[in-house]
Amino acid sequence: MLKFIGVGSAFNTRLGNNSAFIKEGQEMLLIDCGGTVFHDVQQLDLLQGIHKLKIMITHTHPDHIGSLGEVIFYCYYILKIKVEVFYPNEALIKSYLRIIGVTEDMYVLDGNCEVDFELNGLGLIHAQWVQQVHVDTMPAYGFILNTEEQRLYYSGDSSQIPDKVIEELENGELDVIYQDSCGLDYEGNVHLYLYKLADKIQPQYRKQVYCMHLDQHIKMDEIRGLGFNVVEREPVPNRIE
Ligand SMILES: [Zn+2]
Numbered sequence: 117m118l119k120f121i122g123v124g125s126a127f128n129t130r131l132g133n134n135s136a137f138i139k140e141g142q143e144m145l146l147i148d149c150g151g152t153v154f155h156d157v158q159q160l161d162l163l164q165g166i167h168k169l170k171i172m173i174t175h176t177h178p179d180h181i182g183s184l185g186e187v188i189f190y191c192y193y194i195l196k197i198k199v200e201v202f203y204p205n206e207a208l209i210k211s212y213l214r215i216i217g218v219t220e221d222m223y224v225l226d227g228n229c230e231v232d233f234e235l236n237g238l239g240l241i242h243a244q245w246v247q248q249v250h251v252d253t254m255p256a257y258g259f260i261l262n263t264e265e266q267r268l269y270y271s272g273d274s275s276q277i278p279d280k281v282i283e284e285l286e287n288g289e290l291d292v293i294y295q296d297s298c299g300l301d302y303e304g305n306v307h308l309y310l311y312k313l314a315d316k317i318q319p320q321y322r323k324q325v326y327c328m329h330l331d332q333h334i335k336m337d338e339i340r341g342l343g344f345n346v347v348e349r350e351p352v353p354n355r356i357e
């Protein structure tokens with residue numbers, strides 16, 4: 117159900133910063149808004165005709181919020197709409213936005229751990245944030261998103277996958293997982309090494325798991341060889357990959 121603007125890790129800018137979206141008519145849900153995202157959103161013309169934009173922010177690393185200010189400014193000044201930002205630590209995101217000149221009258225913030233909202237054509241959506249294990253310098257979250265069609269898990273950046281998520285996948289409650297996956301394994305890794313993911317997910321469930329936030333070391337044929345899926349970016353005409 118999710119489409120992707122970028123699928124790369126912070127330094128793998130060739131694939132764009134990892135960011136997903138659902139666009140239905142004049143309404144859009146955007147997941148993360150890293151440094152390369154506003155540029156790609158403009159290239160894809162995604163904000164054309166948008167009347168309602170909701171943005172879920174998983175954490176405050178630059179490859180996840182680097183162009184959030186530009187998107188809010190563009191919506192406020194050009195589209196004349198206020199972005200609705202979902203992030204479960206209000207004080208942190210408010211202070212970041214204040215520092216970059218985004219004032220509180222330009223956006224609406226929802227800091228709840230569970231939220232319900234409607235999106236054109238998709239009906240009522242329930243989102244529940246899940247605390248992640250990423251870095252010591254900031255909180256990081258993933259979420260479970262429940263629509264009338266699908267229940268999905270989105271990891272954000274995380275070095276682990278919660279047992280509860282795997283249980284839900286195995287007992288048929290979860291339809292799809294989007295998981296931060298990387299190609300290097302080392303002590304203190306803040307992302308999830310592909311083969312650690314493979315240790316956790318039985319082969320019969322791997323088709324439901326989409327690897328994302330790809331670093332320069334991960335290989336597409338290795339991901340697919342293990343039976344996982346991999347997310348793909350929306351194509352932009354004339355972009356050199
Ligand atoms: Zn990241």
Ligand SMILES: [Zn+2]
Nearest residue numbers: 175177250273
């Ligand atoms: Zn991160």
